[in-house]
Amino acid sequence: MSDSTEPADARAVLWKFGPMIYGPTVLFALGEGAVIPLIPVIAAQLGADVATAALVASALVVGQLCGNIPAGWAVARIGERLTMAIAGAISLVGVVALALAPVLGVFAASVFLIGFCAAAFGLARHSFMTTRVPLTFRARALSLLGGTFRLGMFIGPFIAAGLLAVFGDEHATIWFFGGCLIACVLLVLFGPDPEKQLANPANGTFEQEDTGEPVSGSIPTVERAGVFRTMWRYRRVLARLGLAAATLSAVRSARQVVLPLWGVLIGLDAQTIALVVGISGAIDFALFYASGQVMDRFGRLWAALPAMVLMGAGFLALAFTHDLDSSAMWFAMFGAVLGVGNGLSSGILLTLGADVAPKTDPAPFLGSWRTLTDAGGAAAPLLVSGVAALSSLALATGLMGLIGFAGAALFAVFVPRFVPHTRSLGGETGLGDSA
Template sequence: MIPLIPVFATELGADVPMAALVTSALVVGQLCGNIPSGWLVAKIGERFTMVYAGLAAMVAGVGMLLASSLMLLTASVFLLGLCAAAFGLARHAFMTTRVPIRFRARLLSLLGGCFRLGVFVGPFIAAGLISLTGTELSTVWFLLGCTAVLVVLVLLGPDPERTIPVLLKPTGAAVAEDSGEVVTGSIPVADQRGVFRTLWEHRTVLSRLGVSAACLSAVRSARQVIMPLWGVSLGLDATTIALVVGVSGAIDFALFYASGQVMDKFGRIWAVMPALALMGLGFVALSFTHDIDSAMLWYGALAAVLGVGNGLSSGILLTFGADLAPDRDPAAFLGSWRTLTDAGGAAAPVAISAITAAASLSLATGLMGVVALVGAAGFLRWTPRYVPRARD
């Protein structure tokens, strides 16, 4: 669905800046969904949060099918972002409290790889469906089918909250003393302090590594927006755009486990630096290619470069968040961490839309490259201080 959202928007009459704004509703929804999702997980647990998120995603899909205006399309995309926040927060808290540190990065990279598998397969399925049916709406029907299967699997499958022991004490656990025994059950992710108070208490690390992580999140989000928009601005059809994004996703997916191996064996910095450097330089280079004769060739080549960079960043934000979270109270910090990183992801598409409207898509692309290089500098400066070699 991601590479086709700008196409849906343009078919409803949006220009390129407006299409970018509609696409940004996905990450804005993720940002706005962190706090209510945390409350929901605390109340009903990870499993049923995923069920309700799946049902809500189906409502969003129906809204996209029926969308006859940009307002309804934007609202539906926003709702999908809320559902993504619910899934993401439940998974992150679950893994942080149950995965041993010695292979944490590899496990979280595998988690990121599961998402990348969908990003890899999805555009190719979209291209095939469009070729067979002649309409982009067939991809929405596919989304509805996948989500329905997901809800059934989560409801009928084994409940991991009851079968996998907790290694860390859950947030807000009401115990008089630490018996040393494992705890089963859902992981509350919202305590009495709340996300915003936690943001203040951990403001030093969040203003340094957190802002660097927000830069990485912004660049990832920018990649999802810029690559389809760049294809639209070059006059490519939906099938071609989906294929280019799919090839980039294939490269991205192929490298997801390598990221975890590098982080666990050599340190976090050896994965995050190459990732941000490649994406930063890739965006800067792409910004100079729009009006040259070989623009389409450069589009495909640099999409591959960005795929390599994003693949090397698999699991990085999850791993840094888990590393920095306090052992006895990880969930509230993770809510703050995800709020900050999601803010970076939400701000990037809005900034791209505004810069494109005021100047050009090329300038917006180049500035995203600069953001990536700034993030790389931040990680290089602060990682040795806050993620020492003993945990890195």
């Protein structure tokens, strides 16, 4: 694919993926984004204290962690499209249970189930894009996938606020999530299948052979290694590049915890804190496609390193501003810096996972990859909370900055080793036991 034709071809392929991938992603994220802020509120109404409400809210992340590896098994055997449809349908059951939960235990189990299904839904999309998108614009396609999720999570809370203003009941947001899931499942099952529209070897879009038969599941393979055998075979890349990916996920997650807490620490009111966090999130969202452009044109490191260095420097510098007279100004400025860094990292984890996954059967590998990245994201808030309780929030913030710099070093070492084609598009990865 030449440089002159690549942009048009990329736009055509990404447009074809809209109904199957990007549309369902926005719907799922809209519903989830509307419900997530109200989970602790509803848990408190069911009798939870503050600590228990936080624990119930964390059940979503725990469910996602637990769901990644089983999702890899499911996608490898029944295909991406069917996995997305089943995950959406089971999530709908969880939403109904969420809305009608008579006791806290049922409510918490429903939150866990939705997180479990979200993992399956997300991995199916990731696997689908890994096997269907050409390398020349893979990063843009996956950055757009991350951006559509960001869009839903960004708009969802505003929809929740509107529903609360109209109905005055937190359960209205849950039923909105249910409506989004119904539309999502119908779109996945009955929407246009991009494989049927694009599976033409003459246009260079796909690498697999066109047999003339419509494909609705994973690309056929001679042998399926299984989840645990795949984990063992790719243990080296998971332990090295996967660790770098986990640090990025940790730094991203820490931003969502540190910024509100820092605003409280320096005595800002809730409106100012919300404004700073909102501006940071808006900058993050505005840059999601730029990240894909950079990775496709210049290589993965050109996005990964600036993102990690910016976020590491932002956290580390913020840690020294607590006692300054202009602490509020520095808080706003470094909040913006963290937003830029996070925006530049959009799609990196999805893209690197796709780069190093087996070409013919990526789902089992991606289940392990996403488990590592989700674990990093889940561990960061716990680390910030623990260090802040034992010492200070400033120390916890500085520690996250150091983790950011450590992650940058890991990316600098292991991306050229495991993803050599990012220096020259069209190469091979050649991973496995020898990697």
